Amino acid sequence: MDIVDRFISYTKINTTTDRDKGAAGIMPSSEGQRVLANKVADELRALGLVDVQVSDRAIVTATLASNVDYPLPAVAFFGHLDTSAEQTNDTKAQILPYKGGDLCLNAEKQIFLRQSEFPELSDYIGDDIIVTDGTSLLGADDKAAIASIVNTIQYLLAHPEIKHGPVKVGLVPDEEQGLRGSKVFDVKSFGADFAYTLDCCGIGELVYENWNAGDAEIIFTGQSAHPMSAKGKLKNSLLMAHKFISMLPGGEAPEYTDGREGYYWVKQMQGNSAKTVLKMDVRDFTEEGYLRRMKFLATLAEGCAALWGEESIECKLADRYANVFNSLQGDSAYPIDIAVQAYRNLGIEPKVTPMRGGYDGAALSQNGLPCPNIFTGAHNFHSIYEYLPVKSLRAASDVLVEVVKLTHDRFASGDKA
Template identity: 80%
Template sequence: MNIIDRFIAYTKINTTTNREKGAAGIMPSSDGQMVLAQKVAEELRTLGMEKVQVNERAIVTALLPSNVDYSLPTVAFFGHLDTSAEHSGDTHAQILPYSGGDLCLNKEKNIFLRQSEFPELANYIGDDLIVTDGTSLLGADDKAAIASIVNAVQYLIEHPEIKHGPVKVGFVPDEEQGLRGAKAFDVQAFGADFAYTLDCCGIGELVYENWNAGDAEIIFNGQSAHPMSAKGKLKNSLLMAHKFIAMLPGGEAPEYTEGREGYYWVKQMQGNSARTVLKMDVRDFTEQGYRQRMEFLGKLAENCAELWGEGSVVCNLADRYANVYNSLQGENRFPIDIALAAYQSCGIEPKVIPMRGGYDGAALSQKGLPCPNLFTGAHNFHSIYEYLPVKSLQAASKVVIEVIKQTHNRFAQGSAQ
């Protein structure tokens, strides 16, 4: 099976993450993720990989043994099974040639991928694009990664003349809900020395820096009263929450920031006059900046509680994941160098970017498995306008193969006898 057919076959399985089940601790949060896990595992067995396993959480692992008689480190590659909950409908993928201008995704519904909105389309004139009919996500986030990795394994098995050390793969569920699959992954039992996720955007992009991320839940406890006798008695928790939000630093929200600028994201508010719960995301690229933001929220809550009365404001702060950059310094930088060499060997210009989000490699790195992030080639994740240039998908798989070659070349010297 070629990589295009493989990817499109994966998109036909609906693996939308289920936030309600995820919040209840169920993993995988949707049945389709287990279906895809079993399908991919069977493909890996058919190809000839060893120790192929799927556990009850839909975590897939497998080994391609070394084909040399000297010791080399084990490199691993990861992708995630789930797709984002922004759209939950089945995917109807199609391959369309792109010659410039606007691309019609759905004539009946008048849905177009417009170059004025997505000017990077100009980079793919003359290429074929894998898109949807405009009614769902494509799911290249992250099924393009799975297709690229499986395709690379197939190529290595079909070309035994390529020398390589041990290669492992891991596919995990529910990345779209706070990296839950990666957080549940047993790094020690897996036994890799370093790894790469494929969970990024356009061709050439390389990530080894992401957010330090935290969650904030602020509970406002008011006092209800009938409006006819509310004077001096009613403490409206909704208004307390609004006043709290108004005291956040101006301009430090997602819609006003870019690059390495951190933010507070007011994400959800539910309640009534008696009790309101405010949920926020806190993000910063530096450890110091992140800690300052979390401390600011805690102090603001304390000050408001002093103003509005004891127990009126309760602030719960929790860390979600750390910047992967913290785990890729010093002697752990070599996975970055290998990736850069692989890009160069493939004739791809590296575009090193800070990811304004999280990815499974952040959680895996915190567990002791250094893990930069490679591109899949797709654009417009979490959108009905998601698209995947065919040449970019093919390039992603070639980079995986080249990383394996570069790993051999880097460590074989001095190992071979």
């Protein structure tokens, strides 16, 4: 099957992550993810892979055995099954030739992919572009990854002259809910030595830095009172929460930062005068900066407790995931080197990009599997304007094949991981 047909077949399965079920601990959070997991597993078996498994959580693992008689490290490729919850409609993918200017997604509803809003479109003049009809996500995040991975396995099986060690496949659910699938993935039994996720953007982008990420939950406890007798008695937890927010560093929020600048993100506040719960994201690229931010919140809460009483405020801090770069230094940096060389061998200039978010490789790396992030070729993730140039999709699979070749050449010559 051609990679484009394969990708479009995946988009027809609605795998929108379900945040309510995810919060309840259900995995996968949506049944469509299990349907896609079984479909891909069947395709891998049909290609000739024997070691293909689907867990009760819809985690797919598979192995293409080495075709040489000497030991080589096992390289793995990962994608995620779910799509973001921003849009829940079924995808109606279409392939449109792009000749420049605005691209009409839906004539009836007058929905256009406008070059003025997305100037990078000019890089794809003359290419075919896969889009939706403007009423849903495309789901290239991350079905383009799955199509690329399966296409790579198909290509390697069709070309046995390409020498390679073990090549492993991992597909996980519910990435869009804090990397839930990769956090429970059994890295040890999987048996890979290093890995790559495909969960990034335009052609050439390469990610091996992301946030050190944490969650903060601040609980404010006040004292309710009837307004006719509230003087000296009412202690409004909502106002306490607002005062706490006002003491956060000015300008250190997502809407004021970019690049490697960290932030505090006030994401949710719910309550009444008696009790209010404030939830925040804490992000920083450096371990030192992350720890400083978490300590600041704890210290601020302690100061507020001294003013309002210890029973008035409770600060709960938790780590979510670490910067993948923490696991890709020194002797563990070789996956980056291999990826960079694979790009260049194909005439693709690497665009090293710090990711202002998380991806499955962060959790996998933290659990002992070094894992940079390779492009899928898609743009505008989590948007009805998500699009995927066909040449970029093909290039993503070409990079994976080149990674496999380079892994053989590097380690067959005696280099050590």
